[in-house]
Amino acid sequence: VLLIIFIVTAPIMTYPIAVDLPQRVLNPPPQLVEPPPPIELKIDASNQVSWNNSPVATGELQQRMEQEVQKDPTNQPELRIDASPDSEYDVMAKVLAAAKNAQMKKIGFVQQ
Structure with a gap:
């Protein structure tokens, strides 16, 4: 009996949504732009910083990062930081401060 009542009342209880x-x-959406190649930043055990396998002073990092950001602020390269476990924290802090001050948006860490 309950089944019959449910079958009869179910069509009545419909609500429009x-x-x-x-x-x-x-206008179609803009085409996706190919991202620029990533920046490989390496900090070795002797605290030497390398920018794409070429040595660089920590004082030059912010200027280089700003140049990369200014090329295309909407399509920045990814900054990949590969720090040796034996490197000093102070060097890593300087690298991250330079990236923040240069307004880098994509920062990643490489696991060893």
């Missing part, structure tokens, strides 16, 4: 569907646009 308003759904906002996406509309077709005349």
Whole structure:
């Protein structure tokens, strides 16, 4: 008996739901731009910093990072930091401060 009542009343209990569907646009979305090659930043055990396998002073890092950001602020390269476990924390702090001050958005750490 309950099943029959449910079958009879179920079609009555329907409610319309308003759904906002996406509309077709005349202008297609912009094409995705290929990201620039990543910057490989390595800090070795003797605290020497290398920018894409060429030695660089920590004082030059922020200037180089700013140059990379200014090339295309919306499509920045990824900064990949590979620090030796034997390197000093002070050097890593200087690298991260330079990246922050240069407004680098993509920062990653390489695991060994």
